[in-house]
Amino acid sequence: MSNSESRDAAALLYKAMGAYASPGSDVEYRHLLARYRADSAFSEVVNGIAAGMELAILDVSERGLVIAPSGKKSRFSIKIGDLRLNMGEREKVAMVLVHMAIGTVFYPTTDHLEDEGRTPFPSSLTDIREKVVGIANQLRVAAEGDSYPAEELRPGWSLLLDLQEVMPDASRASMSSVHGIVKVCLMRMLTYGLVRKEGREEIGDKTVFTPTHQLRIQLRELTLPNLYRVTAESAAEANQG
Amino acid sequence: MNDFISMPEPPSARSIDLVDLTAHQRNLLLLKPILRLDLNKMAHSTEDNVSVLEGLDTNYLCLAALFFMMEGAAINQGYTRTDVQSHVMALVASMREGLTESNRLRVAGIVIDALSNAPNKYASFEEAFFHAPSGETRYIKFKLIRYEPDHEDIFRFTPTEAGYVVLMGMLDLEVEDYQILIEKMLVHLIENGRFEQALELANRARLLSIEHRQKIRDLIRRAARSPGTVNWRDDIYPQLSDARRHVEERQTVDHAMMESLSVKIRSLDNESAVASLQRLLRQLQSANLQRMRLLTDIGAAGDDFLKGQAAGFRARRRTGLPDLDHELFPKLMQKPAGEIARHAEDLLLSFYPAVPPNVFDLSSLFELLLERRGSYEFEGDEGEGGEIEQFPEIPNPFPDELIAKILDWLDAKMHSASEWTIERLIQLAQAEGLSFLERKAIAYELFRAYADSESRYPHLHAVVDGEFDTSVVSGDNLRYVSTEEGQDEQQ
Numbered sequence: 222m223s224n225s226e227s228r229d230a231a232a233l234l235y236k237a238m239g240a241y242a243s244p245g246s247d248v249e250y251r252h253l254l255a256r257y258r259a260d261s262a263f264s265e266v267v268n269g270i271a272a273g274m275e276l277a278i279l280d281v282s283e284r285g286l287v288i289a290p291s292g293k294k295s296r297f298s299i300k301i302g303d304l305r306l307n308m309g310e311r312e313k314v315a316m317v318l319v320h321m322a323i324g325t326v327f328y329p330t331t332d333h334l335e336d337e338g339r340t341p342f343p344s345s346l347t348d349i350r351e352k353v354v355g356i357a358n359q360l361r362v363a364a365e366g367d368s369y370p371a372e373e374l375r376p377g378w379s380l381l382l383d384l385q386e387v388m389p390d391a392s393r394a395s396m397s398s399v400h401g402i403v404k405v406c407l408m409r410m411l412t413y414g415l416v417r418k419e420g421r422e423e424i425g426d427k428t429v430f431t432p433t434h435q436l437r438i439q440l441r442e443l444t445l446p447n448l449y450r451v452t453a454e455s456a457a458e459a460n461q462g
Numbered sequence: 463m464n465d466f467i468s469m470p471e472p473p474s475a476r477s478i479d480l481v482d483l484t485a486h487q488r489n490l491l492l493l494k495p496i497l498r499l500d501l502n503k504m505a506h507s508t509e510d511n512v513s514v515l516e517g518l519d520t521n522y523l524c525l526a527a528l529f530f531m532m533e534g535a536a537i538n539q540g541y542t543r544t545d546v547q548s549h550v551m552a553l554v555a556s557m558r559e560g561l562t563e564s565n566r567l568r569v570a571g572i573v574i575d576a577l578s579n580a581p582n583k584y585a586s587f588e589e590a591f592f593h594a595p596s597g598e599t600r601y602i603k604f605k606l607i608r609y610e611p612d613h614e615d616i617f618r619f620t621p622t623e624a625g626y627v628v629l630m631g632m633l634d635l636e637v638e639d640y641q642i643l644i645e646k647m648l649v650h651l652i653e654n655g656r657f658e659q660a661l662e663l664a665n666r667a668r669l670l671s672i673e674h675r676q677k678i679r680d681l682i683r684r685a686a687r688s689p690g691t692v693n694w695r696d697d698i699y700p701q702l703s704d705a706r707r708h709v710e711e712r713q714t715v716d717h718a719m720m721e722s723l724s725v726k727i728r729s730l731d732n733e734s735a736v737a738s739l740q741r742l743l744r745q746l747q748s749a750n751l752q753r754m755r756l757l758t759d760i761g762a763a764g765d766d767f768l769k770g771q772a773a774g775f776r777a778r779r780r781t782g783l784p785d786l787d788h789e790l791f792p793k794l795m796q797k798p799a800g801e802i803a804r805h806a807e808d809l810l811l812s813f814y815p816a817v818p819p820n821v822f823d824l825s826s827l828f829e830l831l832l833e834r835r836g837s838y839e840f841e842g843d844e845g846e847g848g849e850i851e852q853f854p855e856i857p858n859p860f861p862d863e864l865i866a867k868i869l870d871w872l873d874a875k876m877h878s879a880s881e882w883t884i885e886r887l888i889q890l891a892q893a894e895g896l897s898f899l900e901r902k903a904i905a906y907e908l909f910r911a912y913a914d915s916e917s918r919y920p921h922l923h924a925v926v927d928g929e930f931d932t933s934v935v936s937g938d939n940l941r942y943v944s945t946e947e948g949q950d951e952q953q
Contacts, residue, residue: 238816276816290816293807297816301807302829313806314799320813321791329787355684356792364796368484368593368600373800380799383603385584386610389617397583413814426615435815443812445790449783451805452793 229253230266234276237286238297241414244285257281279442282337287438304409305396311380312396318377319399319406321448322353323416324440327432334441341437343419343429349403350386357381400426415439480594488602491589492628495606496524499576506572514565515572517558523573526553528629531607531619536672536752540618543609546574574619577607584609626673630666637677638708641670645715652719652726657738664745671712671752678705678756682763698763706760709753716750860903868903869918871896876919876942883941884908885930898934905935912940921945 233253236242244251257264258281271278271288275295280287290298301308304316326349327341328334357378369375387400394404407430410416415436419429503515530549534541541549550570554561561569578584586603593600604624612618621629630640644667651660678701685698723743730736784790794802871891875882887908891901911917912924922942930939 238818288816289814290811293811295816296819298811299814299817300829301810304810306829310803310806311799313810314802317802317806317809318795320810321786321794324813325786325791330785331783332785334786356795358684360792360796368488368591368602370593370596370598370600373803374798377795377797377799377802379603381795383586387617388584389609410813413817415813415815436813439813439815444809445783445786447809447812448786448790448794451809452790452797 226263226266227270229256230263230270233257233267233286234271234274234288237288242285244283250285251283254281254283254286257286280438284337284434287435287442289439289443299413305405308396314377314380315384315396315399315402316406318381319349319353319402320410322349322356323403323406323410324436324444326352328437328440331445334437334445337437341432343431345427345429346400346403346407346424347426349407350400353381353403354386354399410436480597482594484591484593484595487591489627491591491602492604492606492624494589495576495579495587496521496628499524499572506568514561514568518554518569519557520573520576522557523550523553523569524577525629526550527573527577528606528621528625532621532626532629532669532672534618535620535676538618539612540608540620542616542618543574546619547571550574578609578619579605620676630669630673637670637674641667641674641708641712644670645712645719649715649719652723652742657735657742661738661742661745664742664749668745668749668752671749671756674705674709675752675756675759678702679759682759685763702760702763706757709756709760713750713753716746716753720746720750859899860906864900864903868896868900868907872904872907872918876922881942881944883927883930883939884935885932885939888930888932888934892933901932901934908940911942 232249236247236250236253242250244254257267268278272291274297275291276288276297277291278286279289290296292298301313305312308316326344333339333341360376360378361382364376364378369379381399384402385398388395388398393401394408395401396405404424407416407424411418411430414433416430416432418424419431422428499520503513503520506514527546527550530546531541534545547567547570550573551563551566554566554569575581579587586605588601588603590599590601592598605622606625606628608620608622609617610620626637644663648660648663648667651657651663681698681701720743723739723746727736727739727743730739871894872887875887875890884905888901888905891904896904907918911919911922914920914923917924919942921944923945924940924942926938927941928939930936
């Protein structure tokens with residue numbers, strides 16, 4: 222392995238890790254990507270370095286090399302506290318559901334996710350809030366009765382409907398309204414390069430967001446299979462019970 | 463009573479049939495937030511320690527505010543906070559004279575806050591009740607009013623379903639069924655000439671039309687705003703055509719009733735009877751107007767939906783995993799909160815890419831420090847075969863008996879009148895045949911006595927006096943001089 226080969230392999234990973242790195246604007250990145258796809262010896266080196274650094278290569282295309290931490294123990298993984306400090310259980314549940322709602326608004330079907338030729342719908346904070354509240358309301362109508370035996374057995378939708386949808390006169394994003402939680406989630410996703418914001422002004426109700434390539438790949442390769450497993454698991458448990 | 467006593471089995475042994483009163487309990491609990499305000503009147507006091515709510519019927523104020531919001535739902539999409547405030551303030555003024563403007567404003571605020579659970583961040587009210595069929599305690603959550611932006615983003619109050627139940631005298635029949643019921647009673651009352659009661663009922667009929675209209679309008683609005691989440695043919699269309707049929711039937715009955723009323727009015731010449739009949743007629747007409755409006759809404763719903771759908775056309779084609787929108791996300795949301803929480807971290811983190819570790823960020827530093835690690839357990843040699851160096855345990859070289867022995871020996875010397883130095887004591891110990899270890903222990907004890915705070919002999923003060931050299935230790939020689947006061951205390 223020549224010196225330049227190891228340097229180039231590390232450089233490719235370094236570029237892939239930048240939140241907004243794009244091969245379109247970076248000639249070196251473009252060359253390294255081409256080399257990764259053409260030169261199997263080089264791709265071996267990159268794969269090796271990635272594996273050693275607890276990184277998983279999710280996808281390679283002309284849009285870039287998409288890497289993710291290989292697990293939550295990986296040092297490259299964000300910590301749950303990076304999203305919001307001192308989250309209680311209910312807040313975590315709300316956070317997951319809103320993240321999923323964001324994924325759902327951008328990529329409602331698996332087909333949207335898999336066909337990279339399809340441009341996702343630009344969506345606003347209000348769209349996402351209405352999506353999550355809408356689905357929760359549908360589930361409430363479909364559910365039998367509105368009482369529940371214990372807090373932890375309460376379905377997730379009920380927890381969301383419990384919150385004020387929009388907090389009147391709230392200027393800061395807080396976790397006490399659905400609107401606020403959507404804002405917190407979008408802000409984090411913006412920080413980590415999962416969504417892009419249109420316009421330079423601060424995030425408002427009508428600010429339009431578009432997902433990045435990274436979000437599509439993360440959803441497709443990690444979140445969706447993970448989510449499918451989680452939902453299938455409970456179905457299997459229900460069948461046994 | 464006698465029969466009861468002579469029964470073969472004591473009453474306690476019989477199993478008690480628990481009647482399922484869930485619906486009743488539920489309706490009862492809906493009133494609790496309103497009653498609570500009544501109970502806690504004293505909590506809202508003015509400067510001179512008089513409750514600002516003194517002499518005011520808060521129950522009435524709450525119900526009236528709720529009623530007013532419902533009226534608003536009929537005309538607009540509800541009333542704004544200012545509307546509700548000024549309405550409640552007018553009510554307060556008529557209920558109790560002499561309240562200042564600011565106090566009336568305060569009362570209005572208290573009433574609105576009580577209805578919207580503002581002290582609790584506008585969360586739902588939560589009440590516990592005994593659920594007879596399962597024999598366990600359950601909870602219901604409900605809201606009485608909603609405060610949401612309308613299509614022009616103006617925040618408006620409307621009653622929720624629970625709010626309507628409170629208003630409708632605790633009878634939560636399906637609104638459609640209730641309408642039919644009221645109508646039957648109306649016909650019956652009019653036929654029997656009981657017009658006063660009929661008027662009362664006609665009022666209710668009107669309320670029901672309003673509620674029904676709001677319900678259908680919500681459905682239409684939801685469909686138009688997020689066309690991707692509803693299936694027109696399966697979800698919306700049947701409900702709307704049911705609603706249309708229902709409304710048309712009601713209208714037929716309305717017309718028949720109004721017709722017969724008009725005939726009656728014409729045939730009467732008693733003026734007061736005519737007046738009450740005309741009031742009744744007006745109520746019926748008002749209810750009918752609501753229905754006509756609803757029919758217009760329903761008629762336009764299809765076009766609105768098509769417009770909405772064209773704006774966000776989404777075709778569904780299935781490949782591989784189920785779709786997020788239709789399957790996975792609703793399924794996740796249906797799961798119990800506890801289970802979602804268990805998977806929360808994995809799911810959340812799977813969204814995020816690899817980021818450079820930023821341990822030096824203060825927040826992540828705290829996170830690292832506060833992280834609870836599992837305690838380390840040594841699992842034999844099965845592991846990776848890494849070398850584990852045993853931590854050498856250094857035994858205490860001076861056993862307790864030895865310490866006790868040298869302290870005895872030393873105490874005798876130190877409490878004698880003569881003046882000692884380390885060198886002399888060590889030499890004496892050697893002369894008296896104390897072992898090497900014992901002499902070493904003596905040396906430690908004596909050096910410890912150099913600090914007055916550590917010294918075993920508070921009546922002596924150590925001063926450095928040259929150097930010494932013995933077989934055990936060498937170093938600064940210490941001479942122990944008595945301190946007068948120390949000596950006095952000791953003896």
